[in-house]
Amino acid sequence: MNTTSSSDFDIAIVGAGAAGLAAAIFAAETALETDLKIVLLEGARKPGAKILISGGGRCNVTHHRVEPADFHGKKNVVRNILKAFDEKQAIEWFRSLGVELKREETGKMFPVTDKARTVLDALLRRCDQLGVELYSQWRVESITPSESGWSLTGPSGEIQARRLIVSTGGKSLPKSGSDGHGWKMMKTLGHSVTDTWPALVPLLLQDGHGHENLSGISHPAQLTVNSDGKKIKSTTGEMLWTHLGISGPAPMDISRTWIRQAQLGHSPQLVLSFLPDEDTASVDRWLIDQGQRSPQRSVLHVLSSRVPRRVAEFIGSHASVDLSAPLAQFPRESRRRLSRELTCHLLVVTGDRGWKLAEVTAGGIPLDEVAYQTMQSRRCDGLYLAGEILDCEGRIGGFNFQWAWATGSIAGSCSAQSLLENRSQLGSRE
Numbered sequence: 001m002n003t004t005s006s007s008d009f010d011i012a013i014v015g016a017g018a019a020g021l022a023a024a025i026f027a028a029e030t031a032l033e034t035d036l037k038i039v040l041l042e043g044a045r046k047p048g049a050k051i052l053i054s055g056g057g058r059c060n061v062t063h064h065r066v067e068p069a070d071f072h073g074k075k076n077v078v079r080n081i082l083k084a085f086d087e088k089q090a091i092e093w094f095r096s097l098g099v100e101l102k103r104e105e106t107g108k109m110f111p112v113t114d115k116a117r118t119v120l121d122a123l124l125r126r127c128d129q130l131g132v133e134l135y136s137q138w139r140v141e142s143i144t145p146s147e148s149g150w151s152l153t154g155p156s157g158e159i160q161a162r163r164l165i166v167s168t169g170g171k172s173l174p175k176s177g178s179d180g181h182g183w184k185m186m187k188t189l190g191h192s193v194t195d196t197w198p199a200l201v202p203l204l205l206q207d208g209h210g211h212e213n214l215s216g217i218s219h220p221a222q223l224t225v226n227s228d229g230k231k232i233k234s235t236t237g238e239m240l241w242t243h244l245g246i247s248g249p250a251p252m253d254i255s256r257t258w259i260r261q262a263q264l265g266h267s268p269q270l271v272l273s274f275l276p277d278e279d280t281a282s283v284d285r286w287l288i289d290q291g292q293r294s295p296q297r298s299v300l301h302v303l304s305s306r307v308p309r310r311v312a313e314f315i316g317s318h319a320s321v322d323l324s325a326p327l328a329q330f331p332r333e334s335r336r337r338l339s340r341e342l343t344c345h346l347l348v349v350t351g352d353r354g355w356k357l358a359e360v361t362a363g364g365i366p367l368d369e370v371a372y373q374t375m376q377s378r379r380c381d382g383l384y385l386a387g388e389i390l391d392c393e394g395r396i397g398g399f400n401f402q403w404a405w406a407t408g409s410i411a412g413s414c415s416a417q418s419l420l421e422n423r424s425q426l427g428s429r430e
């Protein structure tokens with residue numbers, strides 16, 4: 001830990017997560033062979049906590065194809081930011097840092113070592129090579145404008161900086177150090193913060209739904225949120241049953257929509273199709289066809305060819321049908337109920353697992369409060385914002401890190417560039 005009473009830096013970056021580390025590296029590279037002093041202030045004991053636990057300890061660094069549609073956020077701003085530092089640049093940048101990435105079937109990109117540690121070590125190594133000072137356990141409690149630019153204070157002392165990059169994250173996984181204090185500090189500087197809520201988070205189901213018996217089973221699913229009779233959003237992907245409810249890519253992706261609808265006072269419904277891209281009529285036709293081909297086969301046998309057996313039993317019990325019956329003797333009404341249950345099973349969601357288990361934050365500082373070309377605040381000159389602190393978050397699959405690398409790289413390069421331009425202007429006047 002570094003205790004600093006008063007120290008001057010050219011650029012201070014608050015928060016050494018993915019966005020802050022990228023910002024530090026890009027600032028230092030832009031200022032290469034100059035004497036600009038850059039400091040990275042991290043409140044936690046160690047930097048990059050989320051990188052280490054991300055992607056199940058493997059770190060899903062980016063996605064092989066990143067589009068604005070993969071994000072919730074102002075589309076034109078998101079598009080421009082992603083264009084300025086896209087997934088190909090991210091892959092190339094990591095290669096230059098010594099981290100080779102591989103693409104998995106889902107399109108997710110991971111380090112070939114399958115270790116998040118490789119990613120974090122490479123970022124820290126580069127910061128070190130470039131002379132970035134990293135102060136851990138240096139929590140910033142308040143930020144005020146000062147004569148030289150910015151004054152940052154916290155229990156460890158005070159730091160003055162000419163340019164400031166704030167990359168303190170959102171509120172997800174607060175024990176990692178991101179507890180929403182960044183937003184409070186930004187409000188004192190005139191920024192606003194939208195409503196915020198947990199996103200990419202497992203959902204809780206009502207007790208007695210029967211999910212407890214399916215815990216640990218996963219299968220493809222289509223999940224749809226309906227609210228006030230309207231379809232709000234639908235997503236398809238793997239779904240994992242847990243003893244408390246549902247998790248995995250599809251539930252996590254849809255969670256922000258269900259939570260937001262509930263937060264707004266609507267009564268959202270979450271509807272599960274066990275057979276994505278089919279509808280009740282096509283499933284009914286399939287069951288009729290199976291009955292004609294194999295009339296003596298039990299319904300359970302046929303159903304188990306499409307969903308895991310325990311899931312088939314769960315669906316049968318919700319449809320109140322006898323799955324042991326041969327297809328030839330399966331009453332039409334039962335068949336229709338079963339087809340409906342297979343495609344429109346109502347999940348009674350009672351809530352979510354909260355910030356502790358949310359992978360990201362929905363909401364934050366509105367994107368129109370920053371200039372996307374530089375990530376500079378439109379409220380305060382010399383202040384830059386990067387990463388999850390902003391009102392933008394991506395779906396599961398490496399998109400959130402891409403956002404952090406992209407915004408961090410722009411904020412880092414542009415903050416350093418602005419200081420170098422200042423210098424050359426002063427120089428040319430002399």
Ligand SMILES: Cc1cc2nc3c(=O)[nH]c(=O)nc-3n(C[C@H](O)[C@H](O)[C@H](O)COP(=O)(O)OP(=O)(O)OC[C@H]3O[C@@H](n4cnc5c(N)ncnc54)[C@H](O)[C@@H]3O)c2cc1C
Nearest residue numbers: 015017018019043054055060140169177387388398400401
């Ligand atoms: C379990 C989990 C798994 C994930 N897996 C993936 C994945 O595989 N792929 C993907 O794309 N995304 C993943 N994410 C999301 C991704 O980790 C985040 O979107 C990303 O880390 C955001 O980066 P950031 O730098 O903006 O914020 P953060 O990573 O939250 O970093 C902010 C940093 O600022 C520090 N800080 C906060 N306040 C202060 C202060 N006042 N003073 C000093 N320091 C402060 C914090 O300690 C923290 O180190 C995952 C998230 C979680 C929780």
